[in-house]
Structure formats: C-alpha cells, structure tokens
Amino acid sequence: MTGWQEELYKDLHQHPELGNQESRTAAIASGLLQEFGYEVHSEIGSTGVVGILKNGEGPTVLVRADMDALPVAEDTGLPYASKESATDDDGGQVPVAHACGHDVHVACLLGAARLLAERPSGWSGTFIALFQPAEELANGARKMLDGGLAALIPKPDVAMAQHVLAFPSGHLGTRPGAFLSSADSMRITVYGRGSHGSMPQLSIDPVVLAASIVLRLQTVVSREVAPGEFAVLTIGRLSAGTKSNIISDRAVLELNIRTFDDRTRTLLLDAIRRIVVGECSAAGSPKDPEFELYDHYPLTQNDPEVTARVDAAFRNHFGERASTLDRQPASEDFSELPDSFGIPYIYWGLGGTDPTLYAKAEAAGAVSSEIPANHSPHFAPVISPTLETGTAAVVVAALAWLGRPTSSR
DSSP, X not given: OOHHHHHHHHHHHHSOOOTTOOHHHHHHHHHHHHHHXXXXXXXXXXXXXXXXXXXXXXXXXXXXXXXXXXXXXXXXXXXXXXXXXXXXXXXXXXXXXXTTOHHHHHHHHHHHHHHHHHOGGGBOEEEEEEEESOTTTTOHHHHHHHTTHHHXXXXXXXXXXXXXXXXXXXXXXXXXXXXXXXXXXXEEEEEOBOEEXXXXXXXXXXXXXXXHHHXXXXXXXXXXXXXXXXXXXXXXXXXXXXXXXXXXXXXXEEEEEEEXXXXXXXXXXXXXXXXXXXXXXXXXXXXXXXXXXXEEEOOEEEOHHHHHHXXXXXXXXXXXXXXXXXXXXXXXXXXXXXXXXXXXXXXXXXXXXXXXXXXXXXXXXXXXXXXXXXXXXXXXXXXXXXXXXXXXXXXXXXXXXXXXXXXXX
C-alpha cells in the first residue's frame, strides 16, 4: 500500500454517501481510473462507474466494489471519522457513515486497477473495474443493468467481489457454493377498529393483534424449519397509533428473513402469510391484511470451479492467511451482475479487525461482544494490513485468469 491509497481511504471514510447519492465517490473513482488510462463510463443507472482496461488478447475479468454508506452515526473516535448527514429517501435528515466497509472496497479496487495499469507486461486480456451504487438498498446492481451496463462493457468471462468482515486483518477466505444468504424484507399492515382508550370494547385493537402475530412468528423457525437448516426471521419494526389514549385502526410490522435455500425461503413466506391471516381472522379484523415484499437480495452462490481456482491462487500467495470461511448470514445484490451475463462468479471475505484485539477477544470467548461487526457504529477496519491484503487479493484473483505464464528454462 502506498500513501495515496491510505489518504484516499481516509477521505472516503470521512465523506460517506447514501445509496444512489454517491456522486462524490463516483467522481473520485472516475477521475482516478482516467488517470490510470482506463476507458471510463459514468452515471450508469444512477452513480455507477466502470473502467475498462484492454491489454491484448485474453479473458475478461470484472471486479466490483460497492460505494454506498449507511444511515448510522459513527462512534469510532477516529480522527477521520464521519460527521456527515444526508437526506434519505423518506425525506428525513440522517447521519451517514461507512459502517459496512464499502470505503475499503473502493480503495482496494482502485489500488488494484492502478497496479494492473502500471504493469501491463505481467498480464493479458481485459480488466473491468466496476463501482456500484446502492448495495444497501438492494437496487444498485439492477439500476446499473437497467442503465445499459451490458452495452458499455465487453462480456466478462468471470466476475468477482470481496467484502471486509469482522475477522483478523491480513487474512481472507473463500467458500464454494452458498456463501451469503438470500434476504427478503416484508411490510405487513393489519387492520382493526379504532376507538378511545377508555372504551376498548368498541375497538378491534391492532396493537394486541400485532403482538399476537409477533409471538406466533417466533415459532416458524423453531417449529417449522428442520433442525440444522439455516433460517432467520426478524421483526425489526412495529408501529401503531399516535397517542396513548387512542386505539388505532391499523398496525404495521416490518420483518426480514434470510435463508440459504429456496425451499426454506418459500416455507417462511408461506408460514408468515398463514399466521398473519389466521390471527387477523381470530381477532375479527374488518379488512384483510396487506403484504409488501421489498429489498430482495438473491442468494450469493460461488461457482465451485472458479472458487477452487481463486482459492489456490490465494493460498499460493498468502499462505496460511488464506482459508475457507463459514457461510455468512449477510446478503448482497452483487450476484445480479454475473447472473445477468450468464457467467460464473466468486465472492470472498476480507478480514478487517486488528489481529491482536481479535486474538484477545477470541481467547476470552468474547468475539461477539467485543469485536464490532458490520453496520455497528463502532465498525472501522484497521487500515493496515487491510488495504494491502484487499488490494493484493483483487490482483491475485484477476491474474488467475489474466496472468501470463512464466517461461521455464
């Protein structure tokens, strides 16, 4: 890693932008790619950027980095911590921070793009650096595709992406097959009959109805999903009413499910609808409940052959610092890009936690309580060796396709 890359990372971290608002980040990526000699296309979908570097005959490799930040107030105490705020899609003013590490992804991909541009003798083919907006909104990849991405770039032979995670910096890992879960959010509106708080007998209380639904939904994973099969069902929001002495006429629940299997996903969605409809009927609800699915993330399923090839390259370059990771319950929209082209892909994990702190927490059995994970206001990857490892990982993985064979004597 060189000084410019560290300064770039700090600048990105200090100036995060929400999904589909990444104009500053996109301009930085676009400007640097042009300096490196790439053919650059900007404003794809919303703020998407691609840089294309052709270097003779050979395969085409696409590597993606996501650019957006989160509506989180950073609490890291870092001298380059974000103090930014922005207007979200609902018109509210919210704090903004790179609490998921997308600034690491951007800095690493730009570093790799520069290295490949400066060393054309070591590879042959085409390298595509893609900077995607709005991963956190689950629509950034789709926006780029709908914005004409396929007409702007040569069809890749393989696609790649990485994500910084809360394990020791300097380490990285792959996994064939299902790696990140699919995810769906659902908004459910249930209806009651409003009344004064002093006259509950005249009401059908949607708060009581919603509470019954919440309790019943807790049994879906524990009683309907087979032991050993992964499934998560979380009710993240429940809202109703405007005042303590008013019984509202409706309540809204928002929930999230995650699975690694389409059959389990269908089981969860069907069970949710069955329970909600049943509870509404039992309560005498005057109107059928309404269901809205949104923010769908597809399953991220690494191609076995591609993963084996990249894993071998990682182990050859990084030695014991490269490993096989467990499946991750987080979700991504990256796979929409390679799936749209009908090409295989790999997505790997990159450690970002101070190795000494992680080892201490692990020895105490306190990793979950002492090591901030992605989306925490305390999440902030250590700069070194995270950036060096992430940059090298992109180059090593790309060269598994683009590298020229070394001659032997």
